[in-house]
Amino acid sequence: MTEPYSSPASDEKLMDAAREGDRGAFDRLVSPYYGELHAHCYRMLGEVHDAEDALQDALVGAWRGLEGFEGRSSVRSWLYRIATNSCLKLIKKRPKRLLSADYHPARSAADDLGRPAAEEFWVEPYPESAWGAEPADPQIIYELRESVELAFVAALQHLPATQRAVLIMREVLAFSAAEVAAALDTSVASVNSALQRARGSLDQRVSGQSQQATLRELGDEACRALVTDFVSAWERADVPALVGMLAENARLTMPPLPAWFDGPEDIGKFLAERIFDRSWRMVPASANGQLAFVGYRASDDGARFLLAGLNVVTLRGNRILEITSFLDPRMIEAFGLPAELTA
Structure with a gap:
């Protein structure tokens, strides 16, 4: 970087x-x-x-x-x-932080989403506000966002701690092998060996281009259209339209709930059966340098919309590859989101 x-x-x-x-x-x-x-x-x-x-x-x-x-x-x-x-x-x-697919198999039935388990710890979303004033250089902004993308950070958590540190300091921060060796009180040879092993492990978990590259290829106009289409389809409970935006191997996960769904058919079934019993308001946002949407679900009396979660979207081309819905308020409190919207 x-x-x-x-x-x-x-x-x-x-x-x-x-x-x-x-x-x-x-x-x-x-x-x-x-x-x-x-x-x-x-x-x-x-x-x-x-x-x-x-x-x-x-x-x-x-x-x-x-x-x-x-x-x-x-x-x-x-x-x-x-x-x-x-x-x-x-x-x-601290225990290792993982994603839904690391803990549980996908489900097809939407009747029981399970309960969060105390021994499960999750990779959580990252607000861009956490790094303070935005750098003036667009290339630095690009690199910062790319380095905190959800899939990349999740893959890092599978590496042994020293390999994780070596890979980040060498590949993300561009420190020399000698600087990393000094930081970790080890040898240059050990740093190079750890980097080689870390690269091999990471390549097995992260494939395809980054979200920053995907968003850049799509361009601002196509991104705005995608955001508008997603918000509109969700707020009018149009399940076929939402399913039509998904990639063939799309996933929908909901940490800290153990249930997650694999493929457009099961995702569509879940949305139809469990999500749209009440109306929603969706507010476009950003998390981990990716597109995101804050979901607000109607209250019992319909007078308010209550914060229900933060949905981080991963794209493949112009299709949605994954929706990660963070439901625990503690996971998203760093975003400073309002607790409710008025109808």
Whole structure:
């Protein structure tokens, strides 16, 4: 990934002041990197709250370890080393975060969607607001969004922690093998070996082009049309129209519920039997750099529409390959969504 915001000269001045106990200088030193570090922690951990915990731990460690910074690397490299090791510590304490298909087989019957199990932990969606002010460079925005796409982050969670760190630092952040070796206190040979294994594992789980490339190929006009068609079909409960937008191997998942549906026929059956007993309002959004829709379901009296979930959409060409409906309010609280809409 292209290195964004700060400059070595300004970093050096702020570092000198921070070493003298100026906490304001330290905050100004790290603030240009906060957003990208937060996204890094999310890639490592697959969950926004864990990412925030890891990043705060890293910043505390950086403040306490100012004297240990000898200037042989950039401030950015130094912060990434601390943040990565903070994530690695947290990974040892947290269960692996996965997707619906990793836990359960697909269902065809829509009568029982199951209950969330306490031992299951899910990859969660990522709000673009979490990385703060949007970079001015469109290429940086493209790369940031591509690096937090849902399928990519989910695939990363299957890698052993060190392989995960190596692949992210080498492939996403473009650190050299020597820089990664220094960050992880290992050898360049070990880094290269871990990267090769990680690439092989990732290639088995992530195929096809990224969502950013897909959206770019579609173009703004086609994307707007797709969004309009989806919202319109959902709000008028037009199941055939929705099914007609799906790819042949489409999936619909609903973490943290164990039930998920594979293929247009079973998805259409589920929508017809379980979703449209009440009316909906759908609000276009964005999550993980992908198209998303916030779903609001009518209340008992029909006077309000209550927040029901965040639907992250994965495309293949101009067809919907997957709808991931995040239903747990805790999974989407970082998006700051209103709890209800008035009718």
